[in-house]
């Protein structure tokens with residue numbers, strides 16, 4: 001089974017370590033040189049599963065992950081996206097925490113029914129094999145008067161449903177400097193209320209429904225997602241994380257060719273070169289050239 005993504009990432013887990021494997025916490029067992037640990041993770045291509053397990057070992061490693069390792073993972077696995085999000089200052093704090101951002105990169109949050117998007121049954125979250133995040137794509141999700149904001153959005157993850165022909169598409173994203181964004185300013189100025197019963201799957205904060213806020217440019221967002229016009233919903237949390245759902249329409253080959261032309265006219269200075277931030281979460285069972293045995297990593 002996959003480890004739960006919340007494990008060791010500061011969301012909802014108990015502080016009790018009674019169920020976790022314990023290391024000998026004598027002074028000799030400390031991490032003498034954090035640089036060595038970073039080099040080990042580099043050699044593992046910053047594998048998300050290994051980092052989750054490491055952060056779950058004990059409080060010391062959990063604190064180290066929170067202070068250092070989640071940030072290093074984000075910078076290593078999505079360097080261009082992180083450079084944009086941090087505005088070049090990679091030592092800066094990340095709103096909502098680097099652990100939440102790491103989770104957003106590697107974990108599809110699944111979905112359940114919400115006020116403006118009805119499902120007959122919920123769909124569980126999961127680690128993703130790979131995701132593309134693009135700020136060009138993000139522009140399609142910004143209302144006209146908020147186009148100056150920088151928003152990265154992933155391609156939709158397809159979730160089959162039992163009772164409908166169409167699949168549900170689940171996508172996620174993150175704003176740069178959300179506290180200074182036009183989107184947040186608009187939400188605050190218009191006194192849009194938080195959505196009851198919905199929390200951010202990445203940081204646990206309260207969220208605004210962008211449908212309720214009337215901030216969804218339905219045509220461009222639906223087109224970008226490959227969705228029925230209007231059949232979508234997304235939320236933005238207090239920390240600028242986005243998560244959303246849509247009904248995906250199976251595309252004919254003609255429509256796919258049209259989509260590749262990217263001629264929707266909503267993109268200023270189209271730079272699809274940005275479509276390169278692969279975040280390969282790997283398979284739950286495939287640990288490549290290393291193994292985890294009894295909580296120890298052997299390369």
Ligand SMILES: [Zn+2]
Pocket residue numbers: 108109110126157158159170
């Ligand atoms: Zn998914």
Ligand SMILES: [Zn+2]
Pocket residue numbers: 096100200201202203204205237238239240241
């Ligand atoms: Zn959040």
